[in-house]
Amino acid sequence: MTSWLDRPLLGFDTETTGTDVTTDRIITVALVYSVAPGRDGETVATWLIDPGVAIPEAAQAVHGISDAHVRAHGLPPAEALDEVAALLARALEQDVPIVAYNGSFDLQILEADLARCGLPTLRERLGREIAPVIDPLVIDRGVDRFRKGKRKLVDLMAHYGVEQDGRLHTADVDVSSTLDVLRALAARHPEIAEMPLDELFRRQGEWHRDWAENFNRFLERQGRTPDAPLAWPL
Known part of the structure; x- marks a missing residue:
């Protein structure tokens, strides 16, 4: 059986x-259409956006965009x-998964x-929920x-043996690295690659809820507001 991977x-x-x-506000977007592992199998599109508001210094320090x-x-x-949303919608309508690291943030x-x-x-x-989405x-x-750390x-790249060139927090580099992590993760946990897309999407919702409930209990024990949302990806 052919895997979604x-x-x-x-x-x-x-x-x-x-x-x-x-x-x-969004400043840059990268979409990387990947048909095979490696950069030769990728088509990259990027957008630089003037958000119309000042970019805080803390954000500039992360991504270097002034x-x-x-x-x-x-x-x-x-x-x-509008261009980005049209391309994402077209992909999802064709059952091409969106792959995004901590993708709930980007989609929201x-x-x-x-x-x-x-x-x-x-x-x-x-006209329906945003699916399929895959978040490593x-x-x-x-x-x-229960893995600590x-x-x-960058931590998952190290854990799964994915090399990086030090240019993370550039949207297109982050996307390519995310795709590499996903493939390495699926190689180490082959049951992921064997799941049908709809089942993997459903299981991610369950995994996220379990994590969020546990994290909220931790926050409560620390006397902090338990604010991790239970729903995923939106």
Whole structure:
């Protein structure tokens, strides 16, 4: 039986003005259409967007994109995001999975930015839930729940033996690295590659809920607000 891993995948990542999906804005988007492992099997498209608001210094320190650069070279948000959403919707309609690391964040901020621009959201374009989505972070938490240590993209790259060239936090590099991690993860846990896409999507929702419930209990024990959402990806 052919695995979903042997079919095309569409990697997706954003760089933003911050981490609040309701108020922050998208600055860059990368889509990487992958038909085979390795960079020769990838087609990359990127967008630089002028968000219309100042980019905080903390965000600039992460991705290195300045206000001056986006004002000189960035596209209007509505133009760029409409193109991105159309490509994502087309892929999902063809059952090509969106692959995104911590993809819930990217999808939520995309939906908020589309609505802010007066454009149909991705969910509205599809007329259904946003699926199939594959998130290596969610899968890793599910199949190796009790492993200690951090689980940022760079940490999973080290854990699964994926090399990187030091240019993470550039959206297209992050996407290619995410695709590499997904393939390495599936090689180590072959049951993932053997699952039908709809089952893998459902299982990710369950794994995320288990993680979020446990994390919220941890926050409560620390006297902090238990604010990890239980639903995934939106």
